Amino acid sequence: MRKSRRAAALVLPLGLYARGFSAGWAWDWWRSMGSPRWVCSPMVDQSERAFRLLCRRYGVHLAYTPMLHAEPFASDEAYRRSFFDAWEPAQLDGQQDADRPLIAQLGGDDPKTLLRAARLLEPHVDAVDLNFGCPTEDARRGGHATHSPRCRRYGAYLLRDPRLVARLVSTLSSGLRRVPVTAKMRLLRDRSATLELAGAIEQAGAAALCIHGRTLEQRPKYAKSRKEDLAPDWDAIAEIRKVLNIPVIANGGIETRQDAVRCQELTGCAAVMSAEALLESPDLFAEERMEEPAIPRLLRLSREFLDLAQAFPCALKYPPTKSHLFKLLHRLLGEDQAEARRAQAAGQSLTPKMLWQLKIITADFFREATRAEAGAHGVPGA
Numbered sequence: 136m137r138k139s140r141r142a143a144a145l146v147l148p149l150g151l152y153a154r155g156f157s158a159g160w161a162w163d164w165w166r167s168m169g170s171p172r173w174v175c176s177p178m179v180d181q182s183e184r185a186f187r188l189l190c191r192r193y194g195v196h197l198a199y200t201p202m203l204h205a206e207p208f209a210s211d212e213a214y215r216r217s218f219f220d221a222w223e224p225a226q227l228d229g230q231q232d233a234d235r236p237l238i239a240q241l242g243g244d245d246p247k248t249l250l251r252a253a254r255l256l257e258p259h260v261d262a263v264d265l266n267f268g269c270p271t272e273d274a275r276r277g278g279h280a281t282h283s284p285r286c287r288r289y290g291a292y293l294l295r296d297p298r299l300v301a302r303l304v305s306t307l308s309s310g311l312r313r314v315p316v317t318a319k320m321r322l323l324r325d326r327s328a329t330l331e332l333a334g335a336i337e338q339a340g341a342a343a344l345c346i347h348g349r350t351l352e353q354r355p356k357y358a359k360s361r362k363e364d365l366a367p368d369w370d371a372i373a374e375i376r377k378v379l380n381i382p383v384i385a386n387g388g389i390e391t392r393q394d395a396v397r398c399q400e401l402t403g404c405a406a407v408m409s410a411e412a413l414l415e416s417p418d419l420f421a422e423e424r425m426e427e428p429a430i431p432r433l434l435r436l437s438r439e440f441l442d443l444a445q446a447f448p449c450a451l452k453y454p455p456t457k458s459h460l461f462k463l464l465h466r467l468l469g470e471d472q473a474e475a476r477r478a479q480a481a482g483q484s485l486t487p488k489m490l491w492q493l494k495i496i497t498a499d500f501f502r503e504a505t506r507a508e509a510g511a512h513g514v515p516g517a
């Protein structure tokens with residue numbers, strides 16, 4: 136199975152995608168994971184184990200770790216220990232490993248370093264993903280110098296160098312022994328260049344490709360009107376899916392289960408991924424949402440998340456426990472909740488709304504979140 140994939144990666148020239156390219160091995164791997172349909176995206180500081188487990192409880196079939204920087208991951212045990220959280224299986228609700236299937240995502244631009252990092256990950260995951268989607272300034276510069284002193288860039292900025300992209304994928308494809316490599320990319324401004332690049336990634340040996348249906352320029356920072364300028368292009372994803380033979384995951388703008396179903400129908404993709412909306416509604420993929428009013432539902436999800444965060448503490452220096460609670464509860468708190476905290480700290484008189492906001496913020500689980508964050512260190516790692 137792996138042999139034919141490597142042969143194909145060597146024989147087909149970069150820049151030509153081939154219809155009929157045999158990708159049976161990729162579908163075998165996909166089926167070995169139970170043919171996942173709903174996916175929790177990689178999210179720095181947000182897709183840690185407790186959050187993944189909460190999403191899985193409500194319909195997510197496949198989840199990604201947050202992006203890990205390849206350089207420190209390959210060389211620094213302390214970085215590995217705090218940033219990767221799946222060294223051990225997650226035993227939960229009678230399941231031996233409730234946190235699988237899992238894809239670990241790496242960012243970087245050096246093939247050898249990425250391969251070293253990926254080899255450390257492969258015993259613990261179902262695939263190693265390469266990040267060709269991140270549009271941030273950090274990605275343009277290669278991240279903080281303390282994290283990645285030699286990394287020049289990662290994420291979507293690598294897409295400007297298709298040969299390098301193909302080389303990174305093929306290095307992992309031929310160098311990994313247990314699991315395949317996958318990739319996550321954004322759209323390029325030019326449709327045919329996007330198709331060509333997606334085809335090159337397939338030919339270089341990727342087992343699956345996730346397409347975020349926005350370009351590098353479609354970022355909140357540049358958007359004049361959030362809705363129109365940031366709208367993902369599902370038609371472009373459909374077009375790419377049609378020319379690829381490996382499983383394709385559609386990503387961008389999935390806010391409800393109805394969106395997910397519609398996106399899958401329109402694109403014909405094997406799976407659909409959500410990010411931002413999952414942070415507010417970790418149950419968005421759930422088939423039957425309980426008939427439950429918004430406030431009890433969000434409080435219940437927050438409670439469940441906190442229990443998971445206590446059972447599976449995050450080893451980051453600044454764990455995202457409270458940040459998750461704020462995202463889960465922000466509709467109850469309102470965007471002006473920081474104002475309530477400031478007014479309280481300044482001893483100013485508080486409106487009834489502010490009092491309600493402060494009541495939620497100081498509810499028991501926020502205090503528990505502080506304890507969970509404080510107690511997270513010293514957790515066994517690698």
Ligand SMILES: Cc1cc2nc3c(=O)[nH]c(=O)nc-3n(C[C@H](O)[C@H](O)[C@H](O)COP(=O)(O)O)c2cc1C
Nearest residue numbers: 176177178179201202268347387388389409410411
């Ligand atoms: C908080 C946050 C962190 C993210 N971190 C990553 C990451 O580590 N790797 C990655 O490929 N994409 C990352 N993304 C992008 C998402 O995976 C996804 O591609 C993007 O948000 C579009 O999906 P959406 O419209 O459902 O939010 C992140 C997004 C968010 C909101």
